Amino acid sequence: MTKSEVLTVTLNPSIDKTIVLPELRVGSLNRTSEVRLDPGGKGINVARLLHEFGVGVTAAGWSGGAEGEALMGYLKRDGIAASFTPVQGRTRTNLKIVDSSKELTTEINEAGAVVTEAELAAFIRDFTLLLENVSYLILGGSIPPGVPDTIYARLAGIAREHGVKTVLDADGEALREGLQAVPFAVKPNIHELERLLGRILASDEEIVEAARELLGQGVSIVIVSMGEAGSIAVSGQEAYRVKPFEITVKSTVGAGDSMVACLVHCLLQGKGLRDIAAWTAAAGTLTASKEGTQLCTLAEVQEHVHRVEVHSIGVHPL
Numbered sequence: 001m002t003k004s005e006v007l008t009v010t011l012n013p014s015i016d017k018t019i020v021l022p023e024l025r026v027g028s029l030n031r032t033s034e035v036r037l038d039p040g041g042k043g044i045n046v047a048r049l050l051h052e053f054g055v056g057v058t059a060a061g062w063s064g065g066a067e068g069e070a071l072m073g074y075l076k077r078d079g080i081a082a083s084f085t086p087v088q089g090r091t092r093t094n095l096k097i098v099d100s101s102k103e104l105t106t107e108i109n110e111a112g113a114v115v116t117e118a119e120l121a122a123f124i125r126d127f128t129l130l131l132e133n134v135s136y137l138i139l140g141g142s143i144p145p146g147v148p149d150t151i152y153a154r155l156a157g158i159a160r161e162h163g164v165k166t167v168l169d170a171d172g173e174a175l176r177e178g179l180q181a182v183p184f185a186v187k188p189n190i191h192e193l194e195r196l197l198g199r200i201l202a203s204d205e206e207i208v209e210a211a212r213e214l215l216g217q218g219v220s221i222v223i224v225s226m227g228e229a230g231s232i233a234v235s236g237q238e239a240y241r242v243k244p245f246e247i248t249v250k251s252t253v254g255a256g257d258s259m260v261a262c263l264v265h266c267l268l269q270g271k272g273l274r275d276i277a278a279w280t281a282a283a284g285t286l287t288a289s290k291e292g293t294q295l296c297t298l299a300e301v302q303e304h305v306h307r308v309e310v311h312s313i314g315v316h317p318l
Contacts, residue, residue: 006050006264007130007164008043008138009155010061011147012112013084014094015071016040016253018292024099024106033100038293039074040094042141042169045257045295046264049283051080053265053298058083060130062123062144064113065090083130085123089113096253096292105251105292112144120147127155131162136264139178140169140257152178169260171195182218185267187260187280189225207232208239208313221273223263223280225256231284233277237317240277244285245307251288254295258283262301278308 020034039048047059059080063071064087071091075082092110099106115123131137137159139152152174156166165184168175171192179186179196193210194201201207211222211234224232230243262283266276282305286296 005134006047006055006057006136006138006268007134008047008050008057008059008140009127010041010043010059010141011151012092012142012144013039013041013044013061013063013071014092014110014112015067015074016094016096016293018096018098020098020100020291023101024097024104036292037070037074039071039078039080040293042257042260043138044075044080045254045293046138046140046261047075047080048078049258049261049295050265051078052295053261055265055268057081058130058134060084060127062087062113062115062119063091064088067091067093083126085119085126087113087115087119089115096251098251098291103248103250105253107253109142112142115144115146117146120151124154124158128158128162131159131164134159134162134164136184136267137164137166138169138260138264139166139183140260143174149173150177153181156181156183167260167264169256179214179217179219184219185221185223185263186214186219187223187225187256187263189227189256193224204232204241204313208234211239221263221276223259223277225259225284227252231259231277231281232313233273233280235273238273239313240274241311241313242277242281243309243311244281245304247285247289249288250291251293253293255284255288258287258296274310274312278305278310281308281310 016038050057063084068091092112095108097106167185168183169187259280262280
């Protein structure tokens with residue numbers, strides 16, 4: 001096996017149940033027009049898309065109960081290699097309610113099962129073994145009860161010892177702690193970056209400067225997503241402002257995950273930051289145009305990436 005594999009970690013995976021309604025009527029009886037079940041969680045979404053892109057990827061994390069067994073079944077159905085450490089608790093179910101009349105998705109997410117110290121130790125052992133032949137590690141999403149906020153920093157540190165580059169997509173203390181392990185790349189959204197730094201970022205220049213603060217800590221690439229406003233990609237040598245093409249936003253579920261998957265795909269393809277900026281923006285935009293938990297495809301990104309506007313922002317090399 002060549003060293004071009006990707007490992008994604010989803011510590012708090014889910015079964016995503018998407019319910020499509022003609023119209024959501026709160027406090028009244030609603031009848032569904034469509035129901036679908038998919039494996040869920042940031043790392044799993046990234047794995048689903050990388051698999052669709054033709055990248056060798058393994059999804060890892062914890063799973064438990066009948067829901068955990070169902071999760072493994074859905075991953076097998078989708079052809080995604082999976083290595084999940086068992087827990088006594090149940091894998092959570094997250095509900096996505098799609099109001100077709102307003103083209104809005106309402107999310108109701110469970111907290112997840114409590115993880116014991118023994119289950120954490122078992123996962124660390126399994127995780128370390130999975131790093132063989134891996135080039136990139138993807139860490140992202142919420143952390144289940146019982147697991148310390150330092151877990152991403154710990155996993156990224158183990159990955160570095162194995163020569164594996166980490167891409168981190170987290171929020172709050174998990175992001176703050178994870179940065180201590182100096183991941184290769186991070187993809188915060190604008191609100192996550194503002195919370196991290198404790199200030200409002202009101203202009204492109206302020207966002208670039210904030211990203212460069214992370215670069216100063218040793219991070220190589222920062223991509224800041226801003227929803228319909230686009231994104232900004234920054235490295236030590238370059239910075240790009242990206243404006244996406246217009247769409248009707250149907251669901252933002254998986255949009256950021258699609259950006260992370262495209263980032264890693266581009267890195268494996270040897271693409272530069274300008275292409276990374278365009279591809280990640282196209283992927284996130286296309287996924288946001290789909291209902292529920294549906295993700296973009298490689299063919300769609302290739303077809304629409306030329307529609308993305310990419311403008312260079314002059315910066316002084318670090």
